[in-house]
Amino acid sequence: MVDYNMLSSQVRALTADVPYLIANLSNLSALLWQTLPDLNWVGFYRKEGEKLVLYPFQGKPACIEIPVGKGVCGTAVLENKTRRVPDVHAFPGHIACDSASNSELVIPLRKDGTLWGVLDMDSPTPGRFTEADQAGLEAVAAAIEEIL
Numbered sequence: 143m144v145d146y147n148m149l150s151s152q153v154r155a156l157t158a159d160v161p162y163l164i165a166n167l168s169n170l171s172a173l174l175w176q177t178l179p180d181l182n183w184v185g186f187y188r189k190e191g192e193k194l195v196l197y198p199f200q201g202k203p204a205c206i207e208i209p210v211g212k213g214v215c216g217t218a219v220l221e222n223k224t225r226r227v228p229d230v231h232a233f234p235g236h237i238a239c240d241s242a243s244n245s246e247l248v249i250p251l252r253k254d255g256t257l258w259g260v261l262d263m264d265s266p267t268p269g270r271f272t273e274a275d276q277a278g279l280e281a282v283a284a285a286i287e288e289i290l
Contacts, residue, residue, distance in 0.1 A: 146278025149177055153285040166289050168198040174263070174282075175200035182242050182266050186251075187215055188259040194219060197259065205239040213237035215260050218248040222257055226276050228269040240264065247271040249283040253290040261286065 152173060157166045167186050174184045185199020187208060194208040194215055211220040212235055218225040227246045230236045243264035251258045261283050
């Protein structure tokens with residue numbers, strides 16, 4: 143069981159007084175990769191116009207651009223809300239950057255109230271992300287938003 147309060151504290155400690163966004167996001171993707179079990183990808187996409195652009199991540203090579211409204215990430219941005227998908231193959235318009243992914247959790251990130259991008263997590267296990275994971279990771283995302 144992941145201690146999401148501790149993980150949020152680790153996010154804050156790791157990024158305290160570090161002014162370099164890319165370095166921080168790189169370290170945070172590594173922290174999440176090492177802390178969260180059963181992931182095959184974790185990382186960030188930044189919203190630029192009507193697309194999401196790949197930012198720091200851990201895992202296999204990923205899609206570089208995702209149109210807003212397409213796939214789980216683009217839908218989370220379009221709807222401006224977290225998307226927890228237990229079976230990505232049943233998700234209309236799913237973009238298979240890694241065919242080993244079976245479930246996904248995407249959390250929008252905001253800077254000064256404006257959508258900045260997303261935190262994206264994929265797992266090879268169907269139904270990997272629970273409601274408790276979603277709530278805990280939304281708290282982690284709130285800690286991440288503090289450094290955007």
